[in-house]
Structures are given as C-alpha cells and as structure tokens.
Amino acid sequence: MKLKLLAFMAILAAWGCQPSTNQQDKPQSADAQPNILWIVADDLGVDIGCYGTKAVHTPHLDQLAREGVRYENLHTTTAVCSPSRSGLITGMYPVSIDCHQHRTPFKHALPDPVQPITRYFREAGYFVTNGSFKAENRKGKTDYNFTHHFDSLYDGTHWNQRKSGQPFFSQIQIFIPHRPFLKDTLNPVDPDNVQLPPYYVDHPVTRKDWAMYLETIQLVDIEVGKILKKLEEEGLAENTIVFFFGDQGRPHMRGKQFLYDPGTNTPLIVRHPSGTGANSVSQQLISNIDIAATSMALAGITIPPHMQGQDFLGEQPERAFLTTMRDRRDETVDRIRAVRTTDFKYIRNFYPERPYTQFNAYKKFRYPVLTLMQVLYKKGELNEVQSRFMAESRPAEELYDLKNDPDEINNLAGDANYEEQLAGLRQHMDEWLVTYDLGKYPENPRAIQAAEELMKGRFKRNMESLGLNPAISDEEFLQYWEKTLLEETDDVSHAN
Template identity: 35%
Template sequence: MAPRSGAAGKRGDVGAPLRAGGTRVSRRHRPELALVALLALLLPLDAGAEEPPPNILLIMAEDLGPRLGAYGDPIAKTPNIDRLAREGVLYERAFTTAGVCAPSRAAIIMGVHQNTWGAGHMRTYRGGYLAVPPPDMKAFPELLRAAGYYTVNAGKTDYQMSTTLQGAFGGPFTIWDDTSGSNWRGRAEDQPFFAYMTLGITHEGQLWPIMTWPPGLMETLTLPMRLWTRWQWIGETDPRTVPIPPYYPDNPVVREDLARLYNNIEAMDAQVGELLAKLEEDGLADRTLVIFTTDHGDGLPRGKRWPYDSGTRIPLIVRWPGVTDAGSVEAELVSGVDFAPTLLRAAGLPVPDHVQGRVFLGPDKESEPGYVYAARDRMDAHRDRVRSVRDRDFLYVRHLIPDQPYVLPIEYRNQLPMMVELQRLHEAGALTGPPALWFRETRDAEELFDTRDDPHQVRNLAGDPAHADRLATMRRELDRWLEASGDLGLLEEEELRKRFWPGGEQPVTAAPRHEQSPGRVGLSSASAGASIGYRIDGGPWRLYTGPIPVGAGAEITAKAVRYGWAESDEVDIELP
C-alpha cells in the first residue's frame, strides 16, 4: 500500500502515522499507534480535552465543478455558498481521484485511493463482485462513530461495498447511526455529530428532458425526480448568457443544457442555505465544521468520467469557527483522499497508517503534496484504463488502452440532449477544432497540459520538445505512484472477481460469538476485520467497540459485516 502523500522532496517520512497530538511516529511503532487508536475508541471524546470536538457537516453536491459565484462564475446564482466562502476558506485546487461517483466516493470514505483496494471500476457490482478492503481498513465515519460521534447520511452512499441499486445506496450497516435522516437531530443531547448530506439536484440525470418519446425504462423510472427538480427551480437562466467551454460547439442544444445546469445549481444553493439555517436554529453554527464540496467535476460530456480538470476539479469551501480565516483563499493541492485524515484529526482522533491522504486543515495541517492522482477504469460495460498525475500547473494523462475511441457507449450519458447533439454533429462530419478532439477513433497515449495557459486542456504538449523535461518528470511520478499505490486496476477485472468473491459468490460474514461475565457481554466474529453491530431489547443498532454493560433479563441482538461481504445472520443473546 502506498505511503501517505506529502510535500514533494519529503516523501521518505510521510508514511508515518500521527499520534493523537498530531506528531509523527515511525512505522516500527505501530503497536503504540494501535494502543492510541484503541484508547480513542474506548475513552469519551472529551476526556482530558479543553474543548469538545466539533460537529462536522459535510455537504456534497453531485456532478459539479466549481461553477459557483465564489469561484468567479459570472452566471451562477449561489448566495448561500458564496456567503460560506466569505466566512471560511476557499480552495482553488481541489480534485477528486476519479471523474465519476462510485470510485471517487470510495476513495473519499476510506482515505485511500480506490485502486489501492480494488474499488476503481464503475461500479464493481456490475463486474460481479464488491470491493473488499483489507481487514484493518474502516470508513472514517465508522471511526468517528466508534469514538462517540452520531453519524448520519442522507442520500447516495456509493462506496462500492453494496448490492443495493447496483451499489449506489446501502453499504456496511455499521458506518451510520442513521441513513434516512435529513439532519443531525436524532442524536443524544450534547453528542457531537458527523452529517454527510448528498444533494442530488445537480446530478447528470437531472439534465435530461422531462419526457422523451418513446420513453425508455430508465427515463420512466427517473421521471419523478426530474419533475421534482423542475419544481425546485428558483429562476431560469437565459441560454444566451452561459459560457461555452472550447471543447463544445456553440449551438442552442448545448446552451440549453448548460442553462438547465445553472438552474439546478441555484436550486442546490437554496438547499445548502436550508442546512446552514438549521445549524443556526439549533445554536450549533459556532461549534460546527462545515464543508461544501462535490463528488467530482461536471456531469457533462467530456467532464464526468474523465481525469481532465472538467471531470475531477471540484469546489471546496470550509468554515471552521475559530480555525479558518474568513474570506481566505488557499492555492494548495487537495485530493479527495484528504477528507478522511483531516476530519479524523479535527475530531481529535489518530489517522490510521493505511490512509494515503494528508491533513489539509487545522492545527495538525500537513505539508502540501507535490502531486495528486486520478484514474478511470471500466465505465459501465466498457473496459478502459487511464491514469493521471497533476501538480499545481501541469496535468499528465496516460491512456493505457490507446487503440480505442475516447467516446465509448455509455447508455446513461447518452440520454443527455447535448450528447445526442454531439454525436449527430460528429456523424455528419460537422465537428471541427477542439470539439472534434474527443471524438477521435484512437487516443493519444500520453497527454500533457499546461493548465495555466490551457485551463480546458485542449492543447496536448506531450510532443512538444520545449516540454520534454516536464513530460519526463510527470512520467516518472506516475510510474512511481502506480507501483507505490499497488494499483489493482492494472489487473484484469476477472482477477479481482476471483480475489474478492471466490467462486463467484459473495462471502458471508461469520455471525458474532459472545462471552458473558457479570454485567457484561463481549462480542467477536471469526471473520477478520468484521464490524459488529448490536441492539438491546429491540432498540437502535449500535456499533460494538467493547464489552457491553447490560442488566439481568436484557436481550441482545447482534450481527456482523466485513466490508464487501454479506452480513451475518442475527444472533439473539438472552441474559439470565
């Protein structure tokens, strides 16, 4: 597994994990780290602390690059997000590890690049398996929950560890206290919360027409959501005013789709405002770390699913009262894998050794990495393999299967009027200049872009002798990363199926065993790395972290799950 990323030129010592106080410990002291982690799980969060840990509200819109007023977009109407930026810090160079939801969200939730643990394909369930991380790897919200946080998720999960709706929803039941709530109000009094709120109104599918004829199954199933989206519109954007990236032709169909996107953005901003207002109503704004971001870049053709900036550059705004400087702007590189370590340290918890991200904010902030990395693998039914590395100024993209078109058939994407129009123009031979580049029948094996002069990445400099040194540097860095990260996406997917689901069957987690002592019940599972949940007398499910104090006559129900495996059967334990 790759070491945690750090500043360029200082990679020799960046793999060491953090103590609870934020200082580095070497890998040879891993037993000490394990003891610190265990104490963090067993002791109350505020034990010995001068201040309680902050609440954390992570607001994640779907399928959206930095099309916000705070980022200088002249069309976007985003007063609530803009206000958040004025009260916090705005990051100019934040990127996800993939240009599509499931791999990107898998990396975010674990703090580990998706291909390090087999979660790179879109979606793994369509490949006949689920990603199964190593036994010691846990989603960071489960670590927060184990330490006393109330964890709530609203909307999509999509971590590559569920079979529900092809993996877009569901997942290990031990991660969340509540997966159906719209806020944090179900927690105990004074209990800190971590709320992960996904806002789907900007999703690619919300740009489809209300109705097509004849309607297909996909259009019919998603019609209610599109109708709801239109109902949320506050105003309508004039298509004549929208800026057109150079990789699109300037025509009415393209403009109308972009105008619809800006309508959805305005409605999404209102939803952000409602969440922030709830914090104010509950008197929690001054004690809550708020993050606004997205799960990847634009949900548009040549954006979504691609490792160009149009697919991986995201807005990132953080307000942490008493920590962030109001109205500040940060130019450092931030990766999706950085969320996990940053939020764990904000909560006062140690960062597990396997986490590849770095702490980008707060008292324990770590040095900026020299590079961030992204990947593209199978998209729906179509095999692909693309890797990229980016520094502050240059983006290097390597196509490992260059003898195929850039545009592969994606049924979901092809519902978008803009995509239909692009294909029509291509087939008519009417695409020229930058819009035609994406429709070539074969790919450039390597691409190098100077993002300062070419922010839309339409001028490939890989063959320019003036940039030969930069190309060589970026090549070496990507080679280093592919080896250091243990990229499982370089294997054929059949090998992953055999590795994670031997014999083509999902492994089943061993049911919990129990040991009783006076007033306590201990639980364990024979499945390495299994998380255990339990409930007492039919109450809510809780995460098992140690022996359970119970009274006589209580009934405990327990079950276990290893990530990527099926849940165990429930076990009932009746106490005399």
C-alpha cells in the same frame, strides 16, 4: 493567495482537540469536541458564483465562502461516484483497495487494516449519520464499492437523532446537479449568457443544456441555505465545522468520467465556527481522500498510518502532485491515469485505440450534447478542437500546460520544448503505479458482462419510456433533444 491555515491548529488546541496518541483515546469531554458536517453535492463542477461563474445565482454558497475558506484545487480521485465515494469514506485511493471499477456486481470486504472512517468517529464518541437533503429520516447515498450495510456504518440519518450533548459527524447528500437537470423558474438562466468551453460546439442545444445545469446548481444552493439555517436555529453553528464539496465534477460530456479538470475539480468550502481563514482563497492541491484525514484531525482522532489521505490543515508538506484515475464506468471498459501539479497535467491512456466516446448507455441517454456532436462530427461541422474528443482513437499520452491552457486542448506530449516536464511526470506516474495501483487487471469478465447486460436493459427501458426506439439513429435522437430542450414547457419549478 496560497493559504495553509496553520492558525487552525491553535483553534484545535483551544478546543482541546489535539490528536490523541491512541485511536481508542477520546478527547477530554463531549463539550470540547467539534461537530463535523459534510454537505455533499452530486456531480458538481466549480460553476458557482464565488468561483467566478457569472450566469449562476448562488447566494448561500457565496456567503458560506465569505465565512470560510474557498479551495480552488480540490480534485476527486476519480470522476464517477462509486469509486470516488469509496475513496472519500476510507481516505484511500480506490485502486489501492480494489474499489476502482464502477459499481462492480461482485463486491468484497475492504482489505485489512482499512476501515471506513465512521468507525474511528464512533470510537471517539461521535454520533455518525448519513442522510438525504429531502427528509431527516431518509438515508443518504453511499454507493461504496465494498461490502457494507448502512446500519454498520451509520448510527442514523440526522444529527437530531443523537443523545443530548453528543458530538456528531454527519453527511447530508444533495442528489443534484446530477442529471436529469431541474428547472429553477424563480431564477431562470438565460442560455445566451452562459460561457461554453471551446471544445463544445456553440449550438442552442448546448446552451440550453448548460443553462439547465446552472439552474440545477441554483437548487443546490437553496438546499445548502436550508441546512445552514437549521444549524443556526438549533444553536449548533457555533460548534460545527462545515465542509461543502461535490463527489466529482461536471455532469457534462468531457467532464464526468474523464480526468480533465472539469471531471475531477469540484468546489471545497470549509467554514470554521471561529471564523479562522474567513473570506480567503487557497490554491493548495487537495485530493478528496484528504477530506477524511482532515476531518479526523479536526475531531482530535489520530489518523491511522495506512491512510493515504493527509490532513491538509496540518503541518506536513503540501501535495506537489495529485493522481486521478479512471477504469470501467458502467459497461464501458477503460483505463486512464493522470498526474497533476499546479502547472501541468500528464494523462496516460491505456486504450489509445479506443475512442473517448466509446458507447456508454448512461451518457448516451442523459447527455444531449454527446449526440449533437456525434451528428456534427459525421457532417464535418466541428472545428479541430471540438473534433479531437470525437475521434476514433486517442493519444497514448497527453500533457497540458494548465497555466497557459486551462481548457486542456493543446497536447504537448510530442513537443520537444516540454520533454523535461513530460519525462518527470512520466516517471512519477510509473512510481505511483507500482506503489498504489494495486487493482486487479484485467477485471473479471463476468463483472464486465454483468454490467453490459444491466446497462443494455436499462438503456432499452429508458429509451422506451420516452417513446423512442433504442436503435434510433443519432440524427433522430438529436431531433428529440431539440424538441424537448428548445420548445417551451409548463414544467413546475423545483425551487420550493
């Protein structure tokens, strides 16, 4: 059911949270201001029970979805943490504020008049925090691609540090299901029961890796349950709007870092204490930069005119297009842009001569299925769909019919029957690039060199920590993964 939730506006009016006419204005009283809580999981695809994944056990998230609105089409602007989080905290496309390269060593200040949204919440009287799920006094992940200091952005790490009666805007960072995956021995996932996408080879290593991913999601669910219980115990649930989402999609080979839906699509559940929209589902297209604007509007804070995110609960037209982007990820230089509608996705590869799987030290070390498929590709044991992502080059353009091909495996860019759709999305992309894609190209070579040196050293240390030679062959590395993943171990559960 397509849901706009205009009823939210009536709730805001009842709470005295109409947007103020000046950024400096504050709502009428602290009692009238709702608390805003972001619970952010690291590398989470839409692989939880309420989104249809049967093999996973996520009772707390499923309950949260029954109490709130489940959005099926939230897409992050990019599929890696630092640019995604930079966009999230500013409400801006990373490419518009030169924050699009992943963890640049040469950070700069945000361009005027862009500010982190924490400033606006502070000016509205909010206590602003960013903490870790591990401890109330532990700082949460920021990973922003602009110069900043934690204390200049945040007042603390937990809402319990605020003054009595003061409203809060809080983030709690859950650092999983980011790899390495963790076991949930209380509710182990049977690898035989997982559903694999068609572009992955059906192999014991693939199934075990996917099952471990789902088990780690179950540990996310446990942590969410603890957070929500604390809200209830402290009497805060009745005045707190809860957002649950991920900073990008699945930490799998064709997911994270890439612009296919698994890389950018992450859950979004919004629970309003009034119960508005409870147990409903929305197909609305939402960018993660919209979460900033929407949270500000819910708090009665005027959205500044420069902000590119929009209030997805407001009265303006819904997005007809979502635009996503990829640039350098660690040491791996790339540039990809995508435009997505409800029905189609257009991808433009600026380096078609390069493989999708050009070397990336992080992925090579952490993603066993990457090495598995590299070995099988060399042996000629992958089918056509599986081989496509392993090829030595890629098409300059890709077009997918998302309704009939949700796995994005049939490229229609050369199909005469789809020329109209291709031309329309191509034009939209051209216009978007001129207006919003303001990043510096090419990137400073010193930044690329610094990233290469950093990742080369990190890869060497990581491999040696496993007792492996960094120059190990793919075949030998696969043997390591088979031994590690497929043999039973005595690992302790992380579910406590």
